[in-house]
Amino acid sequence: MAPSGISLNKPAAITILVLVAGGVIMYRWGWSSPHSSAAETDISNAGSKKGNADIKPPDGKKIALPSELPLTLTDSKMSKEIDVNKLPDFPLSPDINATAIKMITIDVKVKDKTLKINSRQTGPAESPTLTVLLLHGQAFTSQDWIRTLRLLASWGYKAVAIDLPDFGKSKAESLGDASEEEFMTALVGTLGSAPVIVSPSMSGRFSLPYLFSDRSDSEQRAAAFIPVAPVMTDKFKANYPKSQVPTLIVYGTEDKNLGTKSRADLQALPKAQIAPIPGAGHACYMDKPDLFRNVLHYFLTSLTK
Numbered sequence: 128m129a130p131s132g133i134s135l136n137k138p139a140a141i142t143i144l145v146l147v148a149g150g151v152i153m154y155r156w157g158w159s160s161p162h163s164s165a166a167e168t169d170i171s172n173a174g175s176k177k178g179n180a181d182i183k184p185p186d187g188k189k190i191a192l193p194s195e196l197p198l199t200l201t202d203s204k205m206s207k208e209i210d211v212n213k214l215p216d217f218p219l220s221p222d223i224n225a226t227a228i229k230m231i232t233i234d235v236k237v238k239d240k241t242l243k244i245n246s247r248q249t250g251p252a253e254s255p256t257l258t259v260l261l262l263h264g265q266a267f268t269s270q271d272w273i274r275t276l277r278l279l280a281s282w283g284y285k286a287v288a289i290d291l292p293d294f295g296k297s298k299a300e301s302l303g304d305a306s307e308e309e310f311m312t313a314l315v316g317t318l319g320s321a322p323v324i325v326s327p328s329m330s331g332r333f334s335l336p337y338l339f340s341d342r343s344d345s346e347q348r349a350a351a352f353i354p355v356a357p358v359m360t361d362k363f364k365a366n367y368p369k370s371q372v373p374t375l376i377v378y379g380t381e382d383k384n385l386g387t388k389s390r391a392d393l394q395a396l397p398k399a400q401i402a403p404i405p406g407a408g409h410a411c412y413m414d415k416p417d418l419f420r421n422v423l424h425y426f427l428t429s430l431t432k
């Protein structure tokens with residue numbers, strides 16, 4: 128009795144699955160149209176990702192369900208705001224604290240000198256899916272990223288946090304007559320591939336001229352950009368509309384100064400999504416570290432799909 132019941136229901140079940148998947152795909156296409164008003168809720172479906180990921184059709188091929196499709200950020204006028212409270216929790220492996228972090232001095236040759244830049248690095252050395260370069264704010268160093276470095280490695284990424292010249296264990300190094308842009312160009316040149324750049328606060332002095340000063344090739348200079356309420360965002364406004372670099376604008380909702388200002392300026396980037404961290408101040412990655420990491424995990428995953 129049971130076997131005949133299953134064979135009768137199978138085609139019906141497949142038909143329903145196809146119809147539902149098709150309907151959701153069309154719904155999402157609708158959201159990315161220029162006059163859509165529902166764009167800002169797009170990310171709220173991300174929570175269903177895990178539950179759906181492994182549903183397989185009878186022939187064994189994996190279906191690309193709607194929540195697994197890459198984000199389409201085609202409308203240059205549209206900024207997508209992520210509801211951070213609805214993101215799934217990032218994966219946490221139980222032996223996370225055993226992940227080794229290496230202190231590596233990077234020789235950054237800029238102008239006619241070599242700066243000895245301290246870095247903390249982890250993750251696969253050979254062909255990682257992405258390299259994430261973490262800069263830091265005025266009151267911080269690479270040390271403040273240790274747990275994030277370990278998580279990034281556990282998610283499969285190479286992660287490099289540096290002490291910027293004049294900070295932390297790079298305290299003795301100074302740019303001299305080299306510019307921040309020249310420094311960043313030389314630093315990224317040592318990494319082997321264009322990284323995702325995480326840039327909080329003061330480090331905007333480095334990341335923003337590197338990506339946006341008189342250039343329209345930012346998408347070749349970084350795989351993606353994660354500005355976290357950086358300084359100097361008003362300096363490069365003219366160049367943002369020309370950039371195709373995938374960007375995640377992160378800031379704390381209580382950061383009424385740089386948070387608000389950087390969001391207003393940076394949302395001119397055509398491929399920007401916006402992730403306001405509720406209840407967090409300027410150093411939102413310190414105030415709400417797990418919400419920040421959910422955002423980070425969500426965005427990095429969307430880049431590699």
Ligand SMILES: *[C@@H]1O[C@H](CO)[C@@H](O)[C@H](O)[C@H]1NC(C)=O
Nearest residue numbers: 219220221222223224225274
């Ligand atoms: C790892 O270390 C952190 C910080 O010391 C601690 O809060 C956490 O419980 C430890 N274990 C895991 C699995 O995160």
